[in-house]
Ligand SMILES: Nc1nc2c(ncn2[C@@H]2O[C@H](COP(=O)(O)OP(=O)(O)OP(=O)(O)O)[C@@H](O)[C@H]2O)c(=O)[nH]1
């Protein structure tokens with residue numbers, strides 16, 4: 001009990017993260033697995049569901065005041081959708097919200113996405129612990 | 144210094160109607176640290192401005208879907224709506240899955256609607272410790288209606304009644320046994336009872352079960368008889384009637400002493416939560432490892448140490 005309070009007092013309130021599925025495909029099993037892993041690792045995870053436009057994602061991030069936005073995508077439209085989310089977040093004034101993504105994304109696209117402000121990209125086989133570890137470290141650094 | 148300007152920027156922004164500022168203010172309010180005090184002071188005069196509608200009921204009965212429908216109806220009247228959707232934090236990891244937005248995302252591009260998901264962060268009773276502060280932010284932002292969604296099932300989960308003006312208890316025809324067993328706590332806090340998913344079988348039985356449960360053990364007739372309505376958030380049935388009941392309850396609170404009694408209870412509850420947070424903050428800063436050592440070594444007794452700390 002006291003331990004939890006202590007954590008909150010020491011500036012370490014749980015990080016808030018938004019997980020969303022842009023694009024048209026309706027499979028969100030992968031996204032839900034991430035949501036659960038992050039929750040179990042102590043994050044407050046907001047899940048907005050499938051078929052989200054970049055506009056919807058950016059506005060939800062704005063209202064929820066999250067530190068990071070995770071995008072899960074199978075459909076292959078990552079080169080347009082991921083950078084568009086980054087652009088809209090910045091436009092809303094959310095300068096330091098970390099954007100990361102997951103999906104089947106070729107290596108050559110990964111470096112292009114990073115140049116456009118996507119912080120990290122995870123391939124299909126990535127262990128959940130790597131994603132959780134990355135996010136924790138990344139957000140701790142930010143704080 | 145920098146922190147203070149962050150807070151005053153947020154205060155000014157909320158009054159201007161700036162969404163990013165509302166969002167930041169809600170975070171400051173949720174964290175409940177000392178820096179949020181200025182915010183509470185600045186927003187306090189908006190207290191009681193909005194009708195705060197609590198929606199509670201077992202998981203999955205359709206509280207979020209129903210909220211989304213109510214938001215649409217209020218928006219037709221051009222009212223500004225805020226929503227706080229509370230989900231429990233895991234006592235083990237401290238993490239939380241906040242999934243209510245799934246059903247409310249249709250309002251995301253409407254600037255007259257502000258939705259915030261909240262983790263209860265260790266508070267029992269289905270609310271978070273700082274929910275009142277967050278309500279003040281939404282009131283200062285100019286919301287006319289504030290919906291508060293929380294899981295509320297048993298007698299211990301009735302905290303919503305200490306924060307909301309109007310409590311809507313939501314259930315479904317599928318939860319027949321649940322209705323039979325509805326405990327006194329729930330029956331007493333509900334101002335309105337809603338059987339959602341009325342598109343499913345068993346609607347009429349559910350409604351009459353609730354009606355008879357409400358009638359049982361009543362000594363004197365009440366001034367406010369809780370209406371029981373059947374709606375379908377999926378098909379959009381019965382919602383206008385529910386809305387009329389919500390309006391009627393608001394009017395009832397305005398025109399009888401009950402409204403003021405509830406506001407007083409809300410103030411009492413908020414004050415007690417605030418004072419405990421402050422005391423706890425002071426406690427953490429005043430207690431040293433040595434004090435604890437002294438307790439273990441019987442050098443000071445608990446009562447004297449506590450008096451020392453509270454001085
Ligand atoms: N048949 C039917 N299904 C409904 C109705 N309203 C909601 N649902 C479904 O019930 C499920 C739960 O709906 P939610 O609105 O998320 O319920 P909730 O009470 O907010 O759930 P929690 O926040 O998880 O406790 C979803 O699959 C909805 O589509 C309704 O009127 N009829």
Ligand SMILES: [Mg+2]
Pocket residue numbers: 206207208242243292
């Ligand atoms: Mg819900």
